[in-house]
Amino acid sequence: EIVMTQSPDTLSVSPGERATLSCWASQSVGSSLAWYQQKPGQAPRLIIYGASTRAAGIPAKFSGSGSGTDFTLHISSLQSEDFAVYYCQQYNNWPLTFGGGTKVEIK
Amino acid sequence: EVKLLESGGGLVQPGGSLRLSCVASGLNFNSYAMNWVRQAPGKGLEWVSSITGGGGATTYYSDSATGRFTISRDSSKNTLYLQMNALRVEDTAVYYCAKPSQFGFHFESWGQGVLVTVSS
Numbered sequence: 001e002i003v004m005t006q007s008p009d010t011l012s013v014s015p016g017e018r019a020t021l022s023c024w025a026s027q028s029v030g031s032s033l034a035w036y037q038q039k040p041g042q043a044p045r046l047i048i049y050g051a052s053t054r055a056a057g058i059p060a061k062f063s064g065s066g067s068g069t070d071f072t073l074h075i076s077s078l079q080s081e082d083f084a085v086y087y088c089q090q091y092n093n094w095p096l097t098f099g100g101g102t103k104v105e106i107k
Numbered sequence: 108e109v110k111l112l113e114s115g116g117g118l119v120q121p122g123g124s125l126r127l128s129c130v131a132s133g134l135n136f137n138s139y140a141m142n143w144v145r146q147a148p149g150k151g152l153e154w155v156s157s158i159t160g161g162g163g164a165t166t167y168y169s170d171s172a173t174g175r176f177t178i179s180r181d182s183s184k185n186t187l188y189l190q191m192n193a194l195r196v197e198d199t200a201v202y203y204c205a206k207p208s209q210f211g212f213h214f215e216s217w218g219q220g221v222l223v224t225v226s227s
Contacts, residue, residue, distance in 0.1 A: 001170075034213035036152070043203055043217035044152060055208075055215060087152050091212035095169050096154040 002026050002090050006099035012107040013078050021073040021102045023088035028068045032092035035064055035073045038101075039084045047086070048073065078104070109133040109216040111204045116221035123194050123225070129187040129204030129218055137161065137182040140207055142214065143189050145200035145223075155202070156189065157212065171197075194225045 003026040013019045023033070031051040036044040046055040048064035051071055061076045075082055083106055088099040115127040129141070143155040156178040159165040166178050177190040187204055201222050205214035 032211060032213075036214075038152075043220055044214070045217075046208075046213060046215045049208060049210060049213045049215075089152070089154075089213060091207075094167050096157070096212055098152040098154065101151045 001095055002029060002093055002097050004088055004090055004097050004099035006086075006088060006102045008102060009100070010103045010105060012105050014107045015079060016077055017107075019075040019078055019082075019104055021075075021086055021104070023066075023071040023073070023099050025069045025071075025090055029090040029092035031067050032090055033064075033066070033071050034089045034091065035062075036087045036089065037082075037084045038087065044087065075104070080106075109206060111206065111216060111218035113202065113204050113218045113221040116202065116223045118224045118226065119194055120227050121194060121196055121225055124190070124192045125194065125223060127189040127191070127202055127204075127221060127223070129189075131185045131187065131204075131206070134206065134216075136180075136185040140212065141178075141180060141187045142205045142207065142212070143178065143187075144203045144205050144214065144217075145198075146203070146220075147197070147200040150200075153200075158187070191223070194223075196225050199223060199225045 007022045033051045035048040038044040052064045063074045110132045139160045142157045157167045158178045175193045201220040203220045204218040206216040208215040
């Protein structure tokens with residue numbers, strides 16, 4: 001099983017600032033990496049797939065990078081609606097696995 | 108617009124069974140693999156099971172689901188199922204039905220989720 005590790009667990013960011021979230025895979029997943037945003041009481045929403053491709057309707061303030069085992073999600077100029085928990089997920093191998101999540105909170 | 112609507116959750120005793128359903132609309136249901144993902148209270152996301160589309164119906168399970176859960180689909184009803192047997196307290200979670208994109212097993216559409224509580 002590929003273990004996905006996210007860092008940090010919690011990221012405190014002031015509105016208007018940029019956030020950088022990290023995700024590591026225990027073995028290479030190529031570019032088969034997705035990022036999700038989840039707000040309290042809601043289902044997750046796909047943000048990025050293929051490590052760097054924004055999903056439909058996702059603004060350009062969200063950008064993903066990386067390949068192999070190291071991945072990054074950047075969120076520029078955070079607004080109130082961006083404060084949420086973010087999960088990475090690999091879909092290169094079975095079983096599909098998620099990272100533990102990074103909570104982006106208001107500083 | 109794709110819509111996924113789960114049902115069938117509730118309170119069940121340890122060792123009991125439950126069948127979840129997910130009715131899909133707004134898509135060619137038979138063409139897509141379908142999936143179950145769960146989230147224990149206050150915890151992260153955990154993939155549970157997938158079933159391929161296109162008539163092949165190959166199934167995949169997490170270790171925790173293997174041997175106890177069965178995923179299936181009825182294309183005539185646009186419905187995905189998850190039969191859960193021998194339920195454990197640790198199966199308590201919100202269960203989401205999720206549709207992948209055409210580009211891989213990442214999930215572009217999600218249902219609202221259904222709560223399963225396993226408790227005596």
